[in-house]
Amino acid sequence: MIVLSGSVLSAAEQAYLDGLSQRFGLILTEQAEGWHLAWQSQALVLRHTDLPKQSDIVVDFASGSASYRRQHGGGMGEAIAKAVGLNKKRDLTLIDATAGLGRDAFVLACLGARVTLVERNPLVAALLADGLRRAGEQPDLSDWLPERMQLHFASAQQALTELDAVEVVYLDPMFPERQKSALVKKEMRAFHQVVGEDPDADVLLPAALALASKRVVVKRPAYAPPLAGTKPSHEVKGKNNRFDVYVKAAI
Ligand SMILES: C[S@@+](CC[C@H](N)C(=O)[O-])C[C@H]1O[C@@H](n2cnc3c(N)ncnc32)[C@H](O)[C@@H]1O
Numbered sequence: 001m002i003v004l005s006g007s008v009l010s011a012a013e014q015a016y017l018d019g020l021s022q023r024f025g026l027i028l029t030e031q032a033e034g035w036h037l038a039w040q041s042q043a044l045v046l047r048h049t050d051l052p053k054q055s056d057i058v059v060d061f062a063s064g065s066a067s068y069r070r071q072h073g074g075g076m077g078e079a080i081a082k083a084v085g086l087n088k089k090r091d092l093t094l095i096d097a098t099a100g101l102g103r104d105a106f107v108l109a110c111l112g113a114r115v116t117l118v119e120r121n122p123l124v125a126a127l128l129a130d131g132l133r134r135a136g137e138q139p140d141l142s143d144w145l146p147e148r149m150q151l152h153f154a155s156a157q158q159a160l161t162e163l164d165a166v167e168v169v170y171l172d173p174m175f176p177e178r179q180k181s182a183l184v185k186k187e188m189r190a191f192h193q194v195v196g197e198d199p200d201a202d203v204l205l206p207a208a209l210a211l212a213s214k215r216v217v218v219k220r221p222a223y224a225p226p227l228a229g230t231k232p233s234h235e236v237k238g239k240n241n242r243f244d245v246y247v248k249a250a251i
């Protein structure tokens with residue numbers, strides 16, 4: 001069942017959603033109270049019944065901060081690029097096993113990586129699929145993005161045993177917010193409501209290390225302990241986070 005409220009679907013929209021569900025095996029039902037899929041300006045969005053449309057969650061690679069970052073120097077100097085090793089090899093193969101809204105995956109793909117995005121939440125996967133579809137229709141993205149960003153709807157546990165080996169596995173599981181989280185952006189809090197916590201995140205590290213031939217990179221809030229309590233080979237500090245790097249072989 002597809003949950004869309006406040007929208008009267010045209011036949012074309014309904015067919016599009018059915019196609020999306022079939023292609024990725026998505027069962028789109030309400031997952032978090034009050035959050036449902038809706039259409040806004042030809043894009044699929046997640047909307048909360050009690051929140052204004054400005055709080056909609058959408059994947060938009062073609063405009064907004066993702067695009068600004070791409071056009072204004074989101075480059076090899078960024079901590080994430082160094083952590084992953086893109087400063088050494090541009091066309092790394094990479095699995096982002098906790099893809100979320102695909103922002104990190106987009107940064108990495110813009111720099112040259114071939115990224116398989118793994119997401120287990122069906123509503124988030126639907127947003128990703130729709131964001132990738134719209135980006136693939138943009139003139140400045142269409143010639144490279146569909147080839148470099150592929151969506152895989154599955155749990156990371158499953159994907160990391162099923163997918164072909166890659167050079168790098170990237171992990172960014174949800175981490176419990178700090179008590180006084182005034183600094184946590186409104187948008188992030190909303191996203192937290194939809195996907196909840198990731199209490200099983202620790203098991204992803206050994207699975208990722210088994211599949212990656214070069215390294216595993218884990219994004220963590222600066223105050224968080226390393227994933228699974230496992231000390232990384234080294235850390236790369238970002239503006240608001242750090243990247244724990246587990247090296248298996250040189251890139
Ligand atoms: C913090 S968000 C990732 C944000 C992402 N790096 C970005 O730039 O947009 C974590 C995401 O990972 C997903 N996730 C967590 N554990 C997962 C697992 N075991 N398998 C697949 N997806 C998972 C959650 O549903 C959530 O969407």
